[in-house]
Amino acid sequence: MDLAKPFHLAWHAQPANGQALSAREHRVCSQPATACTDLSSPSAELEGDKKSIIKFEFNPKDGIDNPALSLSEDTDGEGVGEPRFYLLSKDSTETFGFCLREELGCEGHIVRQVKLGGLAQRRGLQDGDRLLQVNGHFVDDMDHHRVVRKIKASGNQVLLAVLDGKSYEAAKALGRDLSEMLPTDVRPRLCHIVRDKNGFGFGVSGPEGVRGTFQLSVRQDGPAARAGVPPGSWLLELNGVSVKNYSHTQLARKLKQSGSKVTLLVASSAVEEFYRLHGLRVTATLADTSWLPFKVRELHMVKGPAGYGFLLKEDDCSSGGTGQFLWDVDDGLPAEQAGMKEGDRLLAVNGESIEGLDHQQTVLRIRARDDQVTLVVIDPAGDEFYQSIGLSPLLFLEDDDPASGSRTPSLPSPSGSTGLCPVEGGPKGPVSWLMSAANSIEITQSSRQVEQKRLHQVF
Missing domain, CATH: 2.30.42.10 (PDZ domain)
Incomplete structure (x- = not known):
């Protein structure tokens, strides 16, 4: 594999502000004229002001809690705020800490019963928010149970896009297409490459002396291109391990040790910028695997x-x-x-x-x-x-x-x-x-x- 000279543009890995999606069972509630899926342990609904509040809290485990860097603006009249993005990450002992409901007379998948002090509340999710996207998939027009299955199938981590209730209702009244308010491709790509006689078909470059910053050049019609690696993408993981602490020499050695096969998690510049601007960490659980030869x-x-x-x-x-x-x-x-x-x-x-x-x-x-x-x-x-x-x-x-x-x-x-x-x-x-x-x-x-x-x- 050819290793290029140091590249001047660096990709900076951002700390994860959200924790991974919980794997605890999500209770399904049965209430008259509503559909309710509890994604938390039972708790009362939050009361009070539903407006967006930027709140920074220090947690010894997580560091600074920064719920989302793109928060919906306070809107007046028929104004429509911007969607907010949350990467929720948890361990097997936690829940997401909210209930997802369908309610009679209300449109959308509604966030309710945000558990006080729970993961969702700490990240900034609010009672009345409408869920628009799960792991990059638009869900506003989906059946309620199908949306729940998408969240639960995410395991311990999920990326959610929501819009505050007031903005959601205003957008609906104005006839706006909510899907156009959201990015269409926010997923990194998981690619499995089998080398040929000329190698894996990609080169790596990065700034001299900087660890964990690697951009890929891809040979046309080579193994990497056939495996779906986009030209100019940024390398995030190699064989399931983050490269953020690798030097250029260490990465070259790891690639050589991979033998004839290697698995890369990569992100295009647009995807990397999306996660960086929102203070979110790119992980393999959110990946697009459509290029993989291994199918369920x-x-x-x-x-x-x-x-x-x-x-x-x-x-x-x-x-x-x-x-x-x-x-x-x-x-x-x-x-x-x-x-x-x-x-x-x-x-x-x-x-x-x-x-x-x-x-x-x-x-x-x-x-x-x-x-x-x-x-x-x-x-x-x-x-x-x-x-x-x-x-x-x-x-x-x-x-x-x-x-x-x-x-x-x-x-x-x-x-x-x-x-x-x-x-x-x-x-x-x-x-x-x-x-x-x-x-x-x-x-x-x-x-x-x-x-x-x-x-x-x-x-």
């Missing part, structure tokens, strides 16, 4: 007389944990017809992630519906890739075509509850299907590994 697949199957035609087996993952894998796919049966391949790893069942579930719980999910099931899977190469960079493939499953029946899986709560999936009552109560499924399952032990017991189930 959704398989919808209707059970035939001989069943679905596959074996579910618990086994070790390359990351060291355990997972549920699909084997013995029978020719001509529903699983094979739906596109299932030997060795696929199961990620979600009927729109719900199985992360954290054991074998028996996964079997229960598959058997929950008598005659059909929808599975989200990934092949071994894709599974190994995402585990190598420390990201869940479910982050990048899109649901842009609601007519197809595709759904972005939502992450389960620590308790393993099913989130948005409704439970229908039967003659023996709402959980009778669980009891009957449990009684019908026969779990056997696999002899493939003597030192560790494994479970499998035929469907």
